[in-house]
Structures are given as C-alpha cells and as structure tokens.
Amino acid sequence: MNNTNGIIGQFSRITEAANLIIKNELSARKIEGIVPAHGPILVFLFEQSGPIPIKTIVQKIRRVKSTVTAMINNLERNGYISKQPCQRDTRIINVELTAKGNNIRKDFFEISEILINKTYNNIPENQQQDLMKQLSVIESNLT
Amino acid sequence: MNNTNGIIGQFSRITEAANLIIKNELSARKIEGIVPAHGPILVFLFEQSGPIPIKTIVQKIRRVKSTVTAMINNLERNGYISKQPCQRDTRIINVELTAKGNNIRKDFFEISEILINKTYNNIPENQQQDLMKQLSVIESNLT
DNA sequence: TGACTTTAGTTCGCCTACGAACTATATTTA
DNA sequence: TAAATATAGTTCGTAGGCGAACTAAAGTCA
Numbered sequence: 001m002n003n004t005n006g007i008i009g010q011f012s013r014i015t016e017a018a019n020l021i022i023k024n025e026l027s028a029r030k031i032e033g034i035v036p037a038h039g040p041i042l043v044f045l046f047e048q049s050g051p052i053p054i055k056t057i058v059q060k061i062r063r064v065k066s067t068v069t070a071m072i073n074n075l076e077r078n079g080y081i082s083k084q085p086c087q088r089d090t091r092i093i094n095v096e097l098t099a100k101g102n103n104i105r106k107d108f109f110e111i112s113e114i115l116i117n118k119t120y121n122n123i124p125e126n127q128q129q130d131l132m133k134q135l136s137v138i139e140s141n142l143t
Numbered sequence: 144m145n146n147t148n149g150i151i152g153q154f155s156r157i158t159e160a161a162n163l164i165i166k167n168e169l170s171a172r173k174i175e176g177i178v179p180a181h182g183p184i185l186v187f188l189f190e191q192s193g194p195i196p197i198k199t200i201v202q203k204i205r206r207v208k209s210t211v212t213a214m215i216n217n218l219e220r221n222g223y224i225s226k227q228p229c230q231r232d233t234r235i236i237n238v239e240l241t242a243k244g245n246n247i248r249k250d251f252f253e254i255s256e257i258l259i260n261k262t263y264n265n266i267p268e269n270q271q272q273d274l275m276k277q278l279s280v281i282e283s284n285l286t
Numbered sequence: 287t288g289a290c291t292t293t294a295g296t297t298c299g300c301c302t303a304c305g306a307a308c309t310a311t312a313t314t315t316a
Numbered sequence: 317t318a319a320a321t322a323t324a325g326t327t328c329g330t331a332g333g334c335g336a337a338c339t340a341a342a343g344t345c346a
Contacts, residue, residue, distance in 0.1 A: 006255065006258075006259060007259065007262055007263075007274075007275065007278070008157075008158070008161045008258055008259075008262065010275070010278045010279070010282065011154050011157050011158045011161070011278070012158045013205075013282055014151075014154050014278065014281055014282050014285060015151070015154045015155045015158050016205070017282060017285035017286050018151045018154070018285055021285060035331080035332080037331090037332060037333090053294080054294075054295070055293085055294060055295085058294095058295095062156075062159070063332085063333070063334090064333075064334060064335075065294080065295070065296090066295090066296075066297080066298090066333080066334070066335075066336095067332065067333050067334070068295090069295060069296060069297085070296095070331080070332070070333085071331090071332075071333095073296095074331075074332090089293095089294085089341075089342070090294095090340085090341060090342090091293065091294045091295070091340070091341050091342070092293095092294065092295090092341095093294080093295070112149065115149075115151055116149060116150065116151075118284050118285055119150055119151065119281055119284055119285060120150075120284075121284045122280070122284070123277065123280065123281075127277070131150075131274070131277055132150065132153070134266065134270070134274055135150070135153045135154070135157065136153070137265070137266065138157055138262055138266075139153065139156055139157050139160060141261050141262055141263075141264045141265075142157060142160035142161055142164060142261055142262060143160050178301080178302080180301085180302060180303090196324080197324075197325065198323085198324060198325085201324095201325095206302085206303070206304090207303075207304060207305075208324080208325070208326090209303080209304070209305075209306095209325090209326075209327080209328090210302065210303050210304070211325095212325065212326060212327085213301080213302070213303085213326095214301090214302075214303095216326095217301075217302095232311075232312070232323090232324085233310085233311060233312090233324095234310070234311045234312070234323065234324040234325070235311095235323095235324060235325085236324080236325065
C-alpha cells in the first residue's frame, strides 16, 4: 500500500525524483507553464504533421478526457498549442502546436537525454537491458 | 520528460498500476475514503503507540504540510483518525487512529502483501535483491 | 423524416499536491 | 519585560487527476 520501504515506494520515489529533475531543467531553460504531466501530450504532438482531435490525445496518453480537456486549455492559455473546431464534424476540436510549442521541442529531447543519462549513470549496458526486461515483467505482473 | 517509452515512463506506469491494485483491493474490502496516498500516513500511525503531532507526519511522509493538513482533515472527516490540541503547546495538534482507523490495519498489511507477491511473481529471489540494489542506485542517481 | 443512440468535449465536484501568505503561540534575545 | 524570531497549522489559489453528468452534433434505424 504505497509501502514507503518496499519496492512500490521505491518506484514512486524514483518517479518523483525524475519529475523534479524535469521541473528544474524546465525552469533553468525559462520554460514556463509546462510540467512533467504535459510530456506525453507534447511528445505526441511533436510526432504529428497537422492538427489532430483531442480524442486522439486521450487515446494516446493514459488520462481520462476531462483531465485532457483541462491540460489542453492550460497549454492553450500558455500559448503552446492552438485549438480549432473541425468543419466536417463540429463535435471535434483539432489541436496543434503553435510556433512557441514547436520551439520547446529541442529542450524537450535534451531533457529526456539528460534524464536517461542520469538514470543509467554507472550502470553497464547489459544490466540496463536486463533491468528493462524485469521492469516489463513487473508491469505485466501488475496489469 | 516523462518519456512514455523510456525507463522513466516505465516507472510511472508501474506506480500507477500498483495504485490501481490498491484501490481495487480497498473497494473489494468496502473500505471507503482511503486512497493509496494515505498509505504513508496510515503506516506511520500504525507504528505509534499514542497521539503524535502533525509535524511528525509531515517529516515522515514526503509531502508538504498544507497537503498533510488536507489529508488529515479528510481522514478525520471519514472517521479514521482524531485530532486534539496539545495542552503543553497549543500550536501543536495531536493526531491518532480511531477504532475505525485501527480496524483497517489488517487489510492494510494484507494489501501490501498482495502487492509484493504480484510484483515479484515468477522472479527468483536473488534477482529480486539485484533489482532492489539497482533501483537504489537509480534513485540516488536522480537525487 | 423522426426517434434513438453514439460520440466528442466540457463542466462540476472532489481529492492530492504545491507554494506562498497568514494566524497564533512559543521561544530567544536585547 | 518587550521586541524579534521561530514554529505549528491553516488558508488560499492553482493545477493534475478522476468520475459522473451534461451538451451538442453525428450517425443509425425504423
């Protein structure tokens, strides 16, 4: 039960430590209004070549649609993305990165790189692979 | 940056999967008003023999005091703990488990057990230890 | 065509979580 | 002792996160 001492507590401490590094890197780069939770949305938008429906984002990131609505609005308010209704099907709202949104792409991947390097620091590559395998096993054990 | 594919995303998926199991176990046991985030508070209170200041809880669990205030009030409203001001130092609010709070102790440890068993299912013990060591290394790499 | 159902998003209420500001009480220090 | 400072908790505003209820627009079907 989120046992502070046990392995589950260890996973959540690592996750929180990683998120803190991300926050620090973002603020060191003067990127405002972005938090780690936006990562999955942004990484998905970076892969797109045009506007995509919010629905698509909901399906990709592991969050319910009311959460996505709120985050999309926040990202829009901060100028990283823009919304426009689809004219074929007016239920749909299409979303795409603005210039400001595209500008943080490079920082985004740099931060990912930093994070991976810090994580794997002094761990030999063959052990890295074994670790990933075991984490996959654990994830499927819990799913 | 919370890279969905990378190792950090793996950690957060595992954490979320574990929290989902906890929620399901709690609701299967008809325990209401308790969520995984309460775990660290409860486990700490289970170890105490008498009322303790909120300050002490803040120091133990990794949350700021305003968060703890809210959770304590929630746990009190749901009848799991009681608050009483300390008479020596009236700034201090002492907190302890109620009978209802003590009643979930057993479920709490059962759920922890279930979680650990599911996590480590089909992973031999020597590998479990190696894994814990590597997770410690990673945590300190990120801290 | 008109009723029914599905779908896409939003809204609302509640909680965790944070940081900053605030209150009230102790403690220190001048 | 009076003033300054430290400490314990609360409050407030904001955001992520969820589920349930809601709106509006398509799509389906009789």
